[in-house]
Amino acid sequence: MGRTFAVGICFVFGVLMFVQYFSPHPAARTVHRTVSEYWQIIFAFGLLIGVVAVLRSNLRQLRWGSDRPYRLVTLCGLAAMPILALVWGRGIDSPFMWMFENVQAPMQSTVFALLAFFVVSASVRGFRARSVPAAILLVSALLILLSRSALGSAVLPQLSDTAEWIRNTPSMSARRAILIGIGLGSLTTSLRVILGIEQTWLGRRS
Amino acid sequence: MPEACYLAPILLADGLFYIDKLATLLAAVISIAVVLYTTFHRASRERFRMREIAGLKSVDDAIGRATETARPVLFTPGWGGDIQRPTTIASMNILSQVAERTAQYGSRLVYPTHDPVIMAVAQEVAGESYARVGHPDRFRPEDIMYVTSSQFGYAAAVDGLITRLRPAAVFLLGTFEAESLILAETGNTVGAIQIAGTDSTIQLAFFIVACDYTLIGEELFAASGYLSQDRSIIASVRAQDILKVIIAIVVVVAVIWSTVLAATRSTAPAWWKF
Numbered sequence: 001m002g003r004t005f006a007v008g009i010c011f012v013f014g015v016l017m018f019v020q021y022f023s024p025h026p027a028a029r030t031v032h033r034t035v036s037e038y039w040q041i042i043f044a045f046g047l048l049i050g051v052v053a054v055l056r057s058n059l060r061q062l063r064w065g066s067d068r069p070y071r072l073v074t075l076c077g078l079a080a081m082p083i084l085a086l087v088w089g090r091g092i093d094s095p096f097m098w099m100f101e102n103v104q105a106p107m108q109s110t111v112f113a114l115l116a117f118f119v120v121s122a123s124v125r126g127f128r129a130r131s132v133p134a135a136i137l138l139v140s141a142l143l144i145l146l147s148r149s150a151l152g153s154a155v156l157p158q159l160s161d162t163a164e165w166i167r168n169t170p171s172m173s174a175r176r177a178i179l180i181g182i183g184l185g186s187l188t189t190s191l192r193v194i195l196g197i198e199q200t201w202l203g204r205r206s
Numbered sequence: 207m208p209e210a211c212y213l214a215p216i217l218l219a220d221g222l223f224y225i226d227k228l229a230t231l232l233a234a235v236i237s238i239a240v241v242l243y244t245t246f247h248r249a250s251r252e253r254f255r256m257r258e259i260a261g262l263k264s265v266d267d268a269i270g271r272a273t274e275t276a277r278p279v280l281f282t283p284g285w286g287g288d289i290q291r292p293t294t295i296a297s298m299n300i301l302s303q304v305a306e307r308t309a310q311y312g313s314r315l316v317y318p319t320h321d322p323v324i325m326a327v328a329q330e331v332a333g334e335s336y337a338r339v340g341h342p343d344r345f346r347p348e349d350i351m352y353v354t355s356s357q358f359g360y361a362a363a364v365d366g367l368i369t370r371l372r373p374a375a376v377f378l379l380g381t382f383e384a385e386s387l388i389l390a391e392t393g394n395t396v397g398a399i400q401i402a403g404t405d406s407t408i409q410l411a412f413f414i415v416a417c418d419y420t421l422i423g424e425e426l427f428a429a430s431g432y433l434s435q436d437r438s439i440i441a442s443v444r445a446q447d448i449l450k451v452i453i454a455i456v457v458v459v460a461v462i463w464s465t466v467l468a469a470t471r472s473t474a475p476a477w478w479k480f
Contacts, residue, residue, distance in 0.1 A: 018234075022227050039290075043323065050322025050352035057348050067370065104356075111358035111365075115384060118391040118416075126415035175407045180453060181423030182405045184237075184446040186292035189427045191241045193295055197438050200299040200430060201327060 007196040014194030054078065140166050236452070241445040245438055256440055261401050261419035262432050268375035268399040269307045278314035279304065280373040282389070283380030284404060285360045289323045292427065293405045297380040298331050299430030304377060305335035309344050317350040318367055320360040325352040361385035365392045378402040378417065379426065382409045390416035403429075 017035065020028035055078065062071040084096040091097065129135040146152030147163030192198035272279045281301055287294040301317070308315040315332065319325050329350045336345035353363035365388060368376065376393040378386070378400065386402075386409040393400045394416055402413035403421030413420045421429065424446050431439030467474055 022224055022231055024221050024224055026221075043288075046322040046326065047355070048322075049326060050355075053322070053325060053352050057351055060348065070366065104359075107362070108356065108358040111362045111388065112384065114388055118387045122387060122391055122412065122415045178407050178410065178423040180450065181425075181446070182407075182427075184449050185296070185424035185427030186405070187237055187449075188241055188442050188446055189292040189296050191238060192245075192439065192442055193292075195242075195245075197245060197442065198295070198299065198430065200302045200331065201295050202330070 003199070003202050006202055007199065011194055011196060014190070051078070140171075237445075237449055240448050240452075241442055244441045244445040244448065247441075256428060256432050256443060259421065259425050259428070259432055261403065261421045261425065262429050264399070264401065264419055265304060265433065266307060268377075268401060269304065269311055269313055271399060272308075272313045272374035273311040275374045277374035278316050278371050279308055279375045279377070280316045280318075280364075280368060280371065280393075280398075281377040281379070282318050282364055283324060283328075284378065284382035285320045285357050285385050286383045286406070287324075287381030288321055289327055291381055293381045294324060296427045296429060298327060300377070300379050300426075300433065301328060302331050302335050303430075303433035305332040306339050309336040309339045309341040312341075312344060314346070315349060316367060316371060316373065318353045318360075318364050319351070320353065320355050320357075322352045325350060357383065357385060361388045364389055368392045368396055368398070372396045373398050376400045378413065379404070379421070379429075381405060382413075387412040387416060393417075 013035070016031060020031045054074070058071045058074050058078075062068060062075070081096065081099065084094070084099060088094045088096060123141075127134075127138045127141055129138050143159065143166060144163045146156075147159045152159050189198070193201065269279055281304055283294055283297045283301075287297075289295075305315055307313075317325075317328050317332065319328065329347050332350055333342070333345050333347065336342050354360055361384075364385075368389070369392065373393075373396070376389075376398040378389055378393070379402065382389075382404045383406065386404065386406075390400060390402060390413055400417035401419045401421070402417040403426035404410060404413065405426070410420065410422060414422075424443075428443045428446070430436070431443050464474075466472075
């Protein structure tokens with residue numbers, strides 16, 4: 001019964017959001033605004049559930065002794081940031097902002113910086129000319145790479161035009177073909193969900 | 207205003223309709239009609255089956271290997287999407303099938319996510335899958351976990367899980383952004399079989415290089431029907447093929463028409479531009 005009700009709500013709101021997209025009428029705009037606001041409220045409650053889940057999971061595993069140092073750091077961070085914000089506020093010179101700028105932001109930048117090394121290692125594996133398509137990929141990648149460097153453009157002035165052609169013609173057409181597939185896939189998946197054909201998201205086989 | 211918009215006064219009388227969205231509405235109505243036809247028309251549902259998709263065919267092998275090596279299976283939907291995104295829904299459908307297999311084989315399934323709503327839905331989906339195959343006792347809700355909403359915090363958390371747990375199979379299916387290659391390369395270093403799929407064409411390139419199998423374009427959305435062999439879902443996937451043919455015809459006609467107009471130095475009529 002509960003799931004039939006959920007499928008019904010999904011259908012009603014799916015149709016409602018589809019119709020409002022095509023209408024500038026104030027009622028349609030109100031529907032859009034209200035649904036968006038409710039989504040934010042639901043997400044806020046969801047975040048609360050997430051925090052409780054993180055807390056429970058880490059406390060339980062801290063007791064069992066698995067990955068204890070990581071659990072402790074997570075729990076300390078989880079407790080410290082709200083306490084700092086509640087006690088000293090979130091102003092520019094607050095301890096909360098100091099922690100954000102000197103602990104969280106550098107850690108995020110560090111993880112992001114790893115990407116450069118991963119790009120190199122993935123490229124080394126991906127650009128081995130083991131077959132004709134892989135060789136075409138390798139040549140295309142080298143041309144693009146050279147066109148972006150000062151040396152490449154100096155040695156071969158036409159390189160920039162060739163690289164642009166690769167990006168705008170074969171690469172773009174393949175990308176658009178994939179995008180059409182993704183768009184159609186999104187459309188049919190959405191329709192299956194709205195019409196109740198697909199109910200796996202409720203935990204039930206369709 | 208384009209010539210095709212003579213209906214506009216009726217629709218615009220009370221500001222009921224965005225006339226510039228008429229083409230979008232027409233395309234949407236045609237698409238919906240095709241999907242409904244293929245889904246509910248009996249003959250259409252019974253005559254067709256899906257081609258083999260290597261990435262999905264290897265799901266059983268990947269989970270089987272995890273069972274043999276007593277290592278877990280890691281599934282993550284990426285940082286970029288929320289529960290209302292079709293890619294996330296498609297990812298949930300695959301999770302349901304993967305959870306059934308891990309329940310049957312007795313493998314551990316670990317699911318880290320950046321979104322608490324996705325976590326709640328994934329717990330429900332996986333829990334139901336374990337119960338459906340008769341092993342509700344094997345389901346560990348704590349393994350379906352919210353880690354953080356921060357992009358690189360999420361990447362670091364999943365990287366840490368991959369490094370410590372050394373999963374035998376990694377499923378990267380959902381909406382990924384800059385974290386895609388960080389996760390895929392880490393999975394590669396621990397020797398996991400990796401099956402990936404996303405709706406971002408930029409990240410697809412990274413997955414193709416770093417993963418064993420990549421679901422490209424609509425394959426991610428067809429996965430649910432492929433794995434469950436549900437006829438109504440397979441029929442709706444067929445709608446995608448019909449729509450692709452329609453789009454291809456429109457593109458070819460548009461190219462020929464534009465070429466003719468350019469050759470004769472004529473100007474395109476207003477409705478054509480519309």
